[in-house]
Amino acid sequence: MTAALLIDNVTLGYERHPAVHHLSLRIEPGSLVAVMGPNGAGKSTLLKGLAGLLKPLEGRIGGLERQRVAYMPQLAQVDRSFPISVFNMVAMGLWHEIGALGGLNKSQRQRCxxxxxxxxxxxxxxxxxxxxxxxxxxxxxxxxxxxxDASVLLLDEPFAAVDERTTSELTAVLQGWHAAGKTVIAVLHDADLVRRHFDHALLLAREMIAWGAPADALSPANLLRARGLHEAFDDKAPLCDAPQHLHNHAPAVEVAP
Structure with a gap:
């Protein structure tokens, strides 16, 4: 039985400057969640925190301790110059089964x-x-x-720089994962796509602007407020205080390569 993902008054940032500010949220298992907001609003930072790649400055992230988490960074962050075949790169998804030195058996090759x-x-x-x-x-x-074979999938701008056909086909893949009971959280920019295909939307502008059904969370008023609040933030602002009982780090999370 997978647990809900609990984000408890979490602040994430770099060099003590907050990029995501006191976020509290409960995401039920099997949810299909879109994270939206202006550029620089903390969306990628949030995914890194959920993946266990960035420890919270404040608060805690719970519910991922016994779950395998798969994280796909932005396309621009992946080195495509490494001399490896498409098959071998895809086969790295079986790392959790074969390890660093193991080879693929016939069944695993067919799965690839x-x-x-x-x-x-x-x-x-x-x-x-x-x-x-x-x-x-x-x-x-x-x-x-x-x-x-992860129960939680984190995707950072999975449809960036791809055409409409590819977006449609990969959206169907996301929906298949959702139908299989996996929790899918994706950073996206297309509000219309989110309204059509996602169950929940988180509108972020360093802090939570709205959370809920996409039709409600991504209302014109909320989107306008997100742009305005984002512009008002100061990157050099000091970290604000939080209650002492929330000064915990996120638990260790296994992230597949």
């Missing part, structure tokens, strides 16, 4: 082939990463996520 087929890359498995377009590379990253 099936994952590539599911994202339309069956004929690309022997190509190197640097030969792929942005959309093709994003499909390969989705195939790797399929193999990670």
């Amino acid at each position: 082939i099936d994952a590539l087929g599911a994202v339309g890359l069956h004929d690309f498995r022997d190509r190197t990463l640097d030969t792929l377009s942005g959309g093709q590379f994003q499909r390969a990253l989705f195939a790797r996520l399929m193999l990670q």
Whole structure:
């Protein structure tokens, strides 16, 4: 039985300057959540905190202690120059099964082939990463996520720099994960897409502006307020105080490669 993800008065930041400010939220297992907000609003920082890559300055993150978490960073943060085939990159999703030195058995190889087929890359498995377009590379990253067998999936701008067809097909993959009971949290910029396909939306501008059904959370008034509050924040502002009982770090979280 997976637990709810609890974000308890969490502040995340760098060099003691907050990027996400006193956020409290409960995300039920199996939720399909979009995180939206202006550029620089703390969306990527929040995902890093949930992935266990960034410890909270204040508060705590709970509910992930016994769950496998898979994190997909922004496309621009991934090095595509490494000389590796598409198949071998996707096969890294089985790291939790084979380890650093293990080889693939026949069943595992077939699972890799099936994952590539599911994202339309069956004929690309022997190509190197640097030969792929942005959309093709994003499909390969989705195939790797399929193999990670994570109950919580964190995706940072998964549809950036991809065409409408790829966005539609990868959105269907997200919905398949959701239907399978996985918790999916994705940073997105397309409010119309979120309203059509997501159950919940978090509107963030360093602090929570709105949370709930996308039609309500992403109202024109809330989006306007998010832009205004974001502009008013000072990157050099001191960290504000929080109750002493909330000064806990996030628990260790296993993040698949």
